[in-house]
Amino acid sequence: MTRTPADPLSLPAELRPYLQELVHRTHSVCGAHLVSVIAVGSVALGDYRHGRSDTDVTVVVDGQLPGRALPDLATALAHPALPCPAAGLELVVYDAGFTARPSGEAGYLLDLNTGPSLPGKVSLDPAESPAFWYVIDRSVAHRAGRVLYGRPAREVIAEPARTDLLTALRASVREHSAGEGHLADNRVLNGCRSVHFCRTGGWAAKRRAAQSVAASEERFRPLVEAALRSYERPSRTESAALPAAAVRAFLTWAAERVEETAAAELGG
Incomplete structure (x- = not known):
């Protein structure tokens, strides 16, 4: 069993001490029930942007945790009790029996x-949250998750079915089209990620997906390149405003690409 990252120096330098302490605190709370701690998101996909990216972590546990374990874990990991150096921490805990199946x-x-730039949330009820976030993250975890502790991601997290992934992409594009609570550049880059997945069947970091779309879609190239420049800025507070009509038009186009893929593969 892997107790520490196989190659800790490959993790972003700004996150190494933080992730080490996160694993230590998670193990202290969960004990023998802890199966795996896995980095997902931008760290897994090799495109962490310090000051802009969140740190996304998936935790898998086995067996019945003590009654206070989950609230205690949330308390132990909450910023600033454990100061988060990234824009925020998005951590999800699953039971191993659930993640073992699609x-x-x-x-x-x-x-x-x-975290410092992320609205706080502690939820113990999955009915409170749209499912698409978690379906996409589990797919990224299965394919590219980087083990911080425990068993390999592919052994403990099943790949969601293609049907469920396309359903999740539909919901993701709708969420970013609505725009509430999302930066304009992130809305565009998430749309690019969805289109790239439909075209290739694989997950790419947002910037790589955006570069691919900019290269192939002349109509949207100025907007996508503007979103990329904004994303390169040091922090979320410095993100640029993008033309609202252009963002809506792009996300409408992205939604159409997802719908076309779903119709071709799922029959509607």
Whole structure:
């Protein structure tokens, strides 16, 4: 069993001490029930942007945790009790029995959002949250998750079915089209990620997906390149405003690409 990252120097330098302490505190709370701690998101996909990216972590536990374990874990990991150097921590805890099978459900035991630039959230009820976030993250975890502790991601997290992934992408594009609570550049880059997945069947970091779309879609190239420049800025507070009509038009186009893929593969 891997107790520490196989190659800790490959993790972003700004996150190494933080992730080490996160694993230590998680193990202290969960004990023998802890199966794996896995980095997902931008760290897994090799495109962490310090000051801009969140740190996304999936925790898998086995067996019945003590009654206070999940609230205690949320308390132990909450910023600033554990100061988060990234824009935020998005940590999701699952039971190993749930993650062992493909699912289109949210299915978590704990969803914790915390950090200097992230609205706080502690949820113990998966019905409170749209499922698509978790379906996409579990797919990324299965394919590219980086083990911080425990068993390999592919052994403990099943790949969601293609049907559920396309359903999740539909919901993701709708969420970013609505725009509430999302930066304009992130809305565009998430749309690019969805299109790239439909075209290639694989997950790419947001910037790589955006570069691919900019290269192939002349109509949207100025907007996508502007979103990329904004994303390169040092922090979320410095993100640029993008033309609202252009963002809506792009996300409408992205939604159409997802719908075309779903119709071709799923029959509608």
